[in-house]
Each structure stands twice: as structure tokens, then as C-alpha cells.
Amino acid sequence: MLLKHILIFLFLLFSDHFYAQFFFNENYSENNIYNKNVSSSDTDNIYNASNFKNNQIRYNIPVKFWIIINDSTNHKVGPAFLKELIQYLNYYYSINNTGIRFSLRPDYQYINNANIVNLRYYTQAPIQAMKHKSKACINVIIANTLIKKKFLSSRKKNFAGTYNPFSKTVIITRNISTSTLSHEIGHYLGLKHPHRGWKYKRFQEPVSRTKKMPFSNKKMCEKKGDGLCDTPAEPNLTKYTDNKCNYTGWNVTDKFGEVYKPNTHNIMSYTNNRECRNKFTKQQTELMLNTLSKNKYADYWRIDLQKNKAYLPDAFEPDNHRETATEIFFNTPQTHSFNKVYTAKKNTEISDHVDWLFFDLKTTKPQQINLKFSGIKYSFPKIRISVFREKKIILLKEISEESIIKEIKISKALAGKYYVKISQVVENETENFYTIMIGK
Ligand SMILES: [Zn+2]
Secondary structure, three states, X not given: OHHHHHHHHHHHHOOHHHHHHHOOEEEOOOXXXXXXXXXXXXXXXXXXXXXXXXXXXXXXXXXXXXXXXXXXXXXXXXXXXXXXXXXXXXXXXXXXXXXXXXXEOOOOEEEEOHHHOEEEOOOHHHHHHHHOOOOOOEEEEEEOEEEEEOOOOOOEEEEEEEEEOOOOEXXXXXXXXXXXXXXXXXXXXXXXXXXXXXXXXXXXXXXXOOOEOOOOOOEHHHOOOOOOOOOOOOXXXXXXXXXXXXXXXXXXXXXXXXXXXXXXXXXXXXOOOHHHOOEOOHHHHHHHHHHHHOOOOHHHHEOOOHHHHHHOOOOOOOOOOHHHOEEOOOOOOEEEEOEEEOOOOOOOOEEEOEEEEEEEXXXXXXXXXXXXXXXXXXXXXXXXXXXXXXXXXXEEEEEOOOOXXXXXXXXXXXXEEEEEEEEEOOOOOOOOXXXXXXXX
């Protein structure tokens, strides 16, 4: 209880400006994932980006979502929405070659409480952040709205997201830009805003990259702003960028009279249009990896260690629900695995042992479809396969290492959308991989 009160006190203490300059917020942004028109090539990029085999991935970090709802029968934030969040996260971290990948923890939870659906920034947010925390992952709370209202003031301000440095929790709302979660997790990984301190002459980062600190050999760009020299000094870009990501503060200068030349694409900036943000610099990436290496769970997130093999999700995850099924194309094999999630508690590992796939059959007359299964290195997990046409189940079969035939035939298949649910029957340490191919 005492801690709770101290936290509330701390949050009330900080004024809006102080908080915005030195802590980690994200202003409300009109652009959200659903409103954005994603072209098919965009979607392709997102899918490719989340395929970690294509990149030099060093870490896989599980993300656990806590979704605040007010009526358990009427909530829009389901697995498909969470999958989209994870895909955008992986897209931004992958195109910048950060070496970091994220996965959806299957044990995401709903918090049914009408009083906090519209979360109060100063009072309720820190309490919820302390309350809902799992170990060995990044915790992300999703609220309907995040409202900042100062004590005894009637002014309300909506925020899209924030990072609570005390509990290391990210809080986001349902209507966010595609880059917001990447920004907040950037804070988790040690990044600060490039415009930090710009309003106060004492703290302001100069445009010059060579100016030294008084009585010191350190460059100012290493100490001020975000402490990185490859992110230019900048003012808060919300007011100084247009919708097309152009900088409009041409006459704004630092305290030495130099005009700013900001990077209007940095994920950690406050560009007016949040969709402008898609870049992490080299030093930002180095700082994130450095922060990660000091995280007490980093050892469980490294993908190069043999002991973590069972914890690595395949490239098609998350696909544990019909709504998040991965499309499989004819004659194109996909290798999936059943993985576990490390929870830092004894005997409470979470098994992720379901995969959903779908394919579209376009045909004018009934035809035969073959689902072929194979294992890696002569081992094969015991799996149960259910095939649905639209919502109706048409086939149910179990196959294992002992099965002579690892092929399923659907004879006289009609045109339509088919779903395939594959689940692991017996958990097995060594036989977790299977390859599926669909042929006509
Ligand atoms: Zn921020």
C-alpha cells in the first residue's frame, strides 16, 4: 500500500512539461492500425519481416498483453489484433536490423473492470502497471483510452501510450499508430526521446556534434538529449513537422543560434504524423542491445543458445486461433514447431502446441487435396489434425512417428476456404518440428 501511495505522489508531483521532457510518453495520434491502408506489398513486407530466419536475430522477447475490458462478451481486442501489433513490432525492429524479434505470449489476459477501461494516467496507470506483471517478458497493458488530467484541473489530454520506468511496463491504447508500440518498447530497451530537454537551455542538446561539455572531454551530444550522437538534436517535432514528414521549424534554433536538422523518421521522435516513424539509428540499436544484455532474463531470450531451443517460436507464430491462421499455398512447404514459453517460475512453463493454417481452394469441379506431413531428422511429433471447410469440421486424424502414412487426403473437395488445426497430442522435448505441404 505504501508503495502505491508513493507512486501516486510521484506521478502527481511531476508537471506535464517536466514529465513530457524527462519521462516517456506518447501523445495521442489519430492514425491507427485499422485506419491505415496497408497495401498488399506492405503486408508482404510485414510477413517477411517477421520471418526471423531471414535476419540476424539475436534475441526473441515474449510480449505479454493485459487487455482492460468492461464487458467480456463485447471486446474487440482479440488474437487477430494482438497478432497485428506483434507483426508491426517485428516489422520495425527487423527493417532496422536490430537483431531483436518479439513473440506473443499465449497467456495474454483480460482485466474486466469498467472503472479503468479509460485509464487515468497519473493515478490508475501506475497502479495497474504494478499489479499486472509477469516475469521474463515485456508486459503491455492495453486500455481504451489513456487520460491525463492534472489534480484540480479540468483539462484532459489523451495519450496513445506511455512507458512506466518504475515497473518497466508499457501502456498503450487501442487506437495507436503502427509505430507506437515500437516506440514504447524502445524506452523499455533504454532509448530516450531525441528532443529530451530541448525546452530548457540548461539541458538542451546543441545541433553541433563536436561541441564539448564544459571542463570535460565528453561531447555534448553524448550527454544531452538522448545521449546519442547519430540522432540529431531536435525540438519536439509534433509542432514542427507536416503530415508528409517534412520538417517545418526552419527558423527554430538551439541556444547557440544553429538551426535544427532533425531526422523526421526516428521511431523515438514525436513527429506530428506518427506513421513517419520507421527508423532506429545504429547507436540506438547498439544501446538497445546493450540494455538487453544486462536484462536478467536476456539469457532465456537469446536464440543462439542450445538450451533455449524449446523456447523459440516458429516464423509463423502467433497462429493459435482460427483468426490468426497463417495462409499456406499449394506446393509450398511450411515448417512449424511446438514451443514453450519460459516464465521464470518452476513447473509453470506455458506450452504453445497449436497451429492454425488456412488455404483457399479455387476450383470449378470437386477435386482431391493432399496434406503431406514430414519430420526433421527422422523424428516426428504425435499430432492431431482437424480440417474445416469454412466453419464445419470435415476431417479429424492423428498421426505420429509410428504412422506409416503421413498423408491426409480430402477427396472431392469443393471450392472454398479451408482451415487446418494442428495440435500436439503428447508433449515431447525432442520431436517438435513438422513440415506440412498441401498439394492437389
Ligand atoms: Zn516516448
